[in-house]
Amino acid sequence: MNTIEVGDRKFEISITNERINERTKLIAAQISADYKDKCPIFIGVLNGSFLFMADLLKETEIPCEVAFMKVSSYQGGLTSSGEMKEIFGLPDNLKDRHLILVEDIVDTGFTLKYILEKVYLQAPASVRVCSLLFKPEAILSPIKELEYVGFEIPNEFVVGYGLDYDELGRNLKHIYRTIS
Ligand code: 5GP
Ligand code: MG
Numbered sequence: 001m002n003t004i005e006v007g008d009r010k011f012e013i014s015i016t017n018e019r020i021n022e023r024t025k026l027i028a029a030q031i032s033a034d035y036k037d038k039c040p041i042f043i044g045v046l047n048g049s050f051l052f053m054a055d056l057l058k059e060t061e062i063p064c065e066v067a068f069m070k071v072s073s074y075q076g077g078l079t080s081s082g083e084m085k086e087i088f089g090l091p092d093n094l095k096d097r098h099l100i101l102v103e104d105i106v107d108t109g110f111t112l113k114y115i116l117e118k119v120y121l122q123a124p125a126s127v128r129v130c131s132l133l134f135k136p137e138a139i140l141s142p143i144k145e146l147e148y149v150g151f152e153i154p155n156e157f158v159v160g161y162g163l164d165y166d167e168l169g170r171n172l173k174h175i176y177r178t179i180s
């Protein structure tokens with residue numbers, strides 16, 4: 001089924017689960033090569049990254065640690081407010097460690113800018129970002145740490161594979177775009 005309803009909106013398929021899996025395997029191989037002897041800490045940004053994080057980590061073949069954190073922001077709706085509130089669960093042992101922040105999507109970049117400011121206070125050895133999706137046309141705060149990107153997409157609202165519309169649709173296996 002190519003068209004679905006999530007809440008009060010209609011969506012059409014944008015990126016199939018098969019394409020996501022193919023791309024994820026390539027990124028995992030790249031990260032495994034880049035971090036072979038570095039024992040990185042993967043830090044997933046909840047809730048949106050939960051499926052990507054799991055699928056990515058299953059394909060990596062290196063010693064690593066896995067953690068999750070959450071930042072409360074972006075209360076429902078279709079646009080990013082740019083207002084951050086609070087970070088929960090960021091590990092406090094990041095000094096001299098190699099970090100890979102895992103995101104569902106980089107839109108304006110404000111969320112990551114805020115997270116990165118907090119992360120650097122702990123003096124990690126290195127920080128890179130891995131995001132499943134990236135909207136180049138929407139970026140307002142460029143993220144120099146954005147090293148691994150699954151798919152660049154136009155400035156349109158997407159849902160599924162972890163991403164929500166008012167908390168619905170995170171469990172969809174494909175990624176869908178709004179039909180305007
Ligand atoms: P940013 O701070 O980069 O503008 O956006 C960060 C967060 O906004 C993402 O982690 C995600 O939760 C949400 N977001 C941005 N664009 C979209 C989108 O197209 N669909 C959904 N579901 N969430 C989005
Ligand atoms: Mg996110």
Ligand code: MG
Pocket residue numbers: 074076163164165166167
């Ligand atoms: Mg959301």
